[in-house]
Every structure is written in C-alpha cells, then in structure tokens.
Amino acid sequence: MSIITTARPSTAPAVDPDRWPDVARVPHAPLRAAVAERLLRRIAARRGLRVELPGGRALFAGPDGAPVLRLHRPRAFLRRVGAGGLIGFGESYQAGDWDSPDLAGLLTALADRPETLVPPGAGLLRRLYVTRPPAAELSTEANARQNIQRHYDLSNELFALFLDPTMSYSSALFDGPPGAAPWEALAPAQHRKIDRLLDLAAVGPGTRLLEVGTGWGELALRAAARGARVLTVTLSAEQAALARRRIADAGLTDLVEVRLSDYRAVRGEFDAIVSVEMIEAVGRPFWPVYFAALDRLLAPGGRVALQAITMPHERMLASRDTYTWILKYVFPGGQIPSLRAIADTTARHTRLRVATADAYGPHYAQTLRLWRERFTARDEQVAALGFDEVFRRMWELYLAYSEAGFRTGYLNVHQVLLTRDGAR
Structure with missing residues (x-):
C-alpha cells in the first residue's frame, strides 16, 4: 500500500x-x-x-x-x-x-x-x-547589505544564546582531534583559531590590519591587544553596534575602527588582511572583484589570511547555479568555493597566490554540534525573543545539515595564506 x-x-x-x-x-x-x-x-x-x-x-x-x-x-x-x-x-x-x-x-x-x-x-x-538563484539575491553592492541583514541582523540576543562568550560564529580550532569536546573547550578553541589566523598574517605591534567581515569583534579585539591598528568592515548594523560596545568596554577604541561598509568601498593600504568565513557571502560572480579588492588594498610584502568553508571542486561546479534550501532561507546570495576556485581566481585576476592551505573540517563538525545542542536546549528562550516554531525548526535543520556536511567531507574549512609571491 x-x-x-x-x-x-x-x-x-x-x-x-x-x-x-x-x-x-x-x-x-x-x-x-x-x-x-x-x-x-x-x-x-x-x-x-x-x-x-x-x-x-x-x-x-x-x-x-x-x-x-x-x-x-x-x-x-x-x-x-x-x-x-x-x-x-x-x-x-x-x-x-x-x-x-x-x-x-x-x-x-x-x-x-x-x-x-x-x-x-x-x-x-x-x-x-531545480531553479537558479533569484537575481534579487545576487550579491551586488545594492543587494549585499540586504542579504547580510537577513541573517546577521536577526538579533544579537539570538546569537548570544548559542554562541560562546567570544561571540565567534565560525569554526573553532580545538587542541588536538576535536572528538567530543565539551562546551567549555569552545571559547579557547575560538581563540586558538583567531590567533593562528593573526599569526598567518604576521599581525603584531604597529600592523595596519584590515578585517573584512567584523562578526561581533573578537578578532579585532585580539589583534588590537597585539598592538595592531585595525579597520574592520561589516554590512551588519547589529554586529557593528555590539562590536563597538565590546571594543569600547575593552578600552581599545583608539586602535580599532568598526565601519559599516562594503568591502568594495574600502580605500587605503594595509600590511595584513584577515577575513573569516566571509567569502561564502560574496557570491561566485564576484569572487574576482573580492580578491582584486584584497590585492589592491594589500601593501607590498603584506599577507592575507582567510578562513573559508570549501567543498570539492566538482561538487561546487555541479551546484553553482542551484537555488538550495540554505540559500532560500538561511544565507541568500552565497556560494561556497572550492580551494581550487580560490587558487584559480587569484591566479587569473590578482597578483596573490595561495602559499598555504590547511583543512579543519572535523573541527567545524564539532563546533556545529556544540552550537546545535545549545540552540535546542534554549528553545524557550529563543521563542521568548519572538522567533516562532517554524523559524526554530529551520535553524535546527540548518545547524544539523551543516554539521552533517562536515562530518562526511561534503564540506570542509580551510585557513588559507595568500601572498604576492606565493611564499610562506
């Protein structure tokens, strides 16, 4: 039957x-x-x-x-x-x-x-x-702010319910194999991730650092604590407001400027550029523009450190024009690159070259597990913020779906160093 x-x-x-x-x-x-x-x-x-x-x-x-x-x-x-x-x-x-x-x-x-x-x-x-992503979600300068706001401006209080105290919304880097790391290991693992990126970019006292994608300010805070002078840009008004408060509370406003700006509008010259899981929001048609902007802004001898979610190249090609559930409900306008796509795009459109690329996919699976468990355990508090059950089920599925991708290797996450000569 x-x-x-x-x-x-x-x-x-x-x-x-x-x-x-x-x-x-x-x-x-x-x-x-x-x-x-x-x-x-x-x-x-x-x-x-x-x-x-x-x-x-x-x-x-x-x-x-x-x-x-x-x-x-x-x-x-x-x-x-x-x-x-x-x-x-x-x-x-x-x-x-x-x-x-x-x-x-x-x-x-x-x-x-x-x-x-x-x-x-x-x-x-x-x-x-299968349909193509709608033109209204293509990450042009006109559309990018709206795409970012649909996700990151939902509510700072919402993100605070399931993120650790660093308010880091990207893969952590655990000390050794992630295994079944407890919640208490997440904040130190986020700092380990940030510090490794700052080390890749050679950020230290006096470094002129550009951060593309502010998040809630933790990387800028740690860079300023090293003595760097930081310009960090974001399209999320909610993130910018909280990042500014956190920076002021730390007494570092003289070293950090948080600017509500598209990466394409940034001007100046920087010794180091760091961007954590922001390329996924750029959109494939704009990868050449994104990397060309990094190349234009980087001072001679400078270094670019990226953390990027990636997928195998063949799968990226197969899904590049597909409108998915994640794009429709969670991350409009996005596209996950392959490591090869990053290398090819920089080689064709910039003077930058991939110097190193290290993968940490299992660490992201563990990070997502901890977020998902925290999110579902605080269901009543999420509801109290005004998010209905359909939304809560949507986010539970998004977090579990992403975790599954990293568990199986369908997705990965890389820390990538870009330099002008390709040397480490």
Missing part, C-alpha cells in the same frame, strides 16, 4: 502564511509525490534507514541503530519533496511533516556520497524542480 494514503495526525507547528508562504502551502503534485515515494524506498534501502509512519509502524526497519526518518504527515512530505526536491525536504521539516530523534545522524547518512543517493537516470528529474 502506498504511504501517500496513510492517515495524517493533526498536530503541526502553527505556520504564518504571510511569514512562511511556501511552508504553509502543500503543493498539489500527486504524480511527483509518487516518484518521491519510490525514491524514498530506494534511498532507505540503500542507506539502511528506518522509516516510521504515523503510529510507529516501520515502513523500513533498517539495521540495529539505523538513523530514523519519522514521517508525521507522509502525504505532505512526499508532495513537498516531489515538487521541490531538497527545498521541499527542508520546508517539510519546518512544517513538522517529519522528524528524527537524531537529526544530525540522519542527515549524515543522507549526505555521505550524495552522488550515489539516487539512481543515475533519476538525475534527470532535477530539471523538474
């Missing part, structure tokens, strides 16, 4: 159709839902998943300890996935159509070797639901 006909329970998050129109709407797509059901059966069998229907009945039992996909509303789930692919899969989670007792574990099973997830012929079905 088709699981499309399985009875649906009545409980679901309250979905505001004005705030979440595509989550509130279940597509009428019975034929595509039937195709999605066939793919679900195949994927569950190939990946050893346990698929549970309402009432606890198992469609697939799976092996002992198998990741669990628990369908609360099978008809809605299949119609959303059939009509929207992975975007529909994410929206279905936001709507409460499905769940898992170990969300990151389930997504890790699905993210492993994604090219084998569906049969080769089924790849043609992507044309039915």
Whole structure:
C-alpha cells in the first residue's frame, strides 16, 4: 500500500502564511509525490534507514541503530519533496511533516556520497524542480547589505544564546582531534583559531590590519591587544553596534575602527588582511572583484589570511547555479568555493597566490554540534525573543545539515595564506 494514503495526525507547528508562504502551502503534485515515494524506498534501502509512519509502524526497519526518518504527515512530505526536491525536504521539516530523534545522524547518512543517493537516470528529474538563484539575491553592492541583514541582523540576543562568550560564529580550532569536546573547550578553541589566523598574517605591534567581515569583534579585539591598528568592515548594523560596545568596554577604541561598509568601498593600504568565513557571502560572480579588492588594498610584502568553508571542486561546479534550501532561507546570495576556485581566481585576476592551505573540517563538525545542542536546549528562550516554531525548526535543520556536511567531507574549512609571491 502506498504511504501517500496513510492517515495524517493533526498536530503541526502553527505556520504564518504571510511569514512562511511556501511552508504553509502543500503543493498539489500527486504524480511527483509518487516518484518521491519510490525514491524514498530506494534511498532507505540503500542507506539502511528506518522509516516510521504515523503510529510507529516501520515502513523500513533498517539495521540495529539505523538513523530514523519519522514521517508525521507522509502525504505532505512526499508532495513537498516531489515538487521541490531538497527545498521541499527542508520546508517539510519546518512544517513538522517529519522528524528524527537524531537529526544530525540522519542527515549524515543522507549526505555521505550524495552522488550515489539516487539512481543515475533519476538525475534527470532535477530539471523538474531545480531553479537558479533569484537575481534579487545576487550579491551586488545594492543587494549585499540586504542579504547580510537577513541573517546577521536577526538579533544579537539570538546569537548570544548559542554562541560562546567570544561571540565567534565560525569554526573553532580545538587542541588536538576535536572528538567530543565539551562546551567549555569552545571559547579557547575560538581563540586558538583567531590567533593562528593573526599569526598567518604576521599581525603584531604597529600592523595596519584590515578585517573584512567584523562578526561581533573578537578578532579585532585580539589583534588590537597585539598592538595592531585595525579597520574592520561589516554590512551588519547589529554586529557593528555590539562590536563597538565590546571594543569600547575593552578600552581599545583608539586602535580599532568598526565601519559599516562594503568591502568594495574600502580605500587605503594595509600590511595584513584577515577575513573569516566571509567569502561564502560574496557570491561566485564576484569572487574576482573580492580578491582584486584584497590585492589592491594589500601593501607590498603584506599577507592575507582567510578562513573559508570549501567543498570539492566538482561538487561546487555541479551546484553553482542551484537555488538550495540554505540559500532560500538561511544565507541568500552565497556560494561556497572550492580551494581550487580560490587558487584559480587569484591566479587569473590578482597578483596573490595561495602559499598555504590547511583543512579543519572535523573541527567545524564539532563546533556545529556544540552550537546545535545549545540552540535546542534554549528553545524557550529563543521563542521568548519572538522567533516562532517554524523559524526554530529551520535553524535546527540548518545547524544539523551543516554539521552533517562536515562530518562526511561534503564540506570542509580551510585557513588559507595568500601572498604576492606565493611564499610562506
């Protein structure tokens, strides 16, 4: 019997159709839902998943300890996935159509070797639901501020609920293999990450440092504590306001300027440039502009230290024009580069060359696990800030989805040193 006909329970998050129109709407797509059901059966069998229907009945039992996909509303789930692919899969989670007792574990099973997830012929079905990112989200100077504000200006209080006291929103660097590092290890690991980047850029007393992407100011604070003079730029008004307060509280306003500015508008000359996980927001069409700006701003003999989320080059090419759930709901206008793309772009458009590149993917998986556990443990406090259940489920999925990417190697994170001659 088709699981499309399985009875649906009545409980679901309250979905505001004005705030979440595509989550509130279940597509009428019975034929595509039937195709999605066939793919679900195949994927569950190939990946050893346990698929549970309402009432606890198992469609697939799976092996002992198998990741669990628990369908609360099978008809809605299949119609959303059939009509929207992975975007529909994410929206279905936001709507409460499905769940898992170990969300990151389930997504890790699905993210492993994604090219084998569906049969080769089924790849043609992507044309039915894959769309290009909308022009309004392309990271032009006119659009970039709005893209950044949609994520980083949600609420400083929201980020403070799940980030460590350094307010660092990027991969930490743990002391040794990350393993199952506890929450208390996160702040020291963030400082270790920052200090290594400052060391790569040779930041010390008197260094003229440009930071592209302020975050909440921790890197600027540590650079100024070394005696550097720092200009840090951001498009997030919320981040800029808190960073300025933190810098003033530390008594370092004479060494640090926080400027609300696009990187393309910066002028001057700097001995060192550092940018932490900002290139992902630049957008592929603007990578040459971004690196050319770094080259233009770097003084002779200077060094650029980047921390960048990366993906394998072939996967980057395959997904470069795809509008994903993450782009639609979490990071509009973004594109994750490959290490090869960074090297090729700098070689073609600048005098900069990659001198070193070190990978820390497992450290990001651990960082994300700690953030996700903190976020879900503080669900009531997130709700008290005015974020509804659809939003909270969206962020839980985003954090677990990202963690799975780093667990499987689908994503990685690199610290990259760029110099004009390519020398270390």
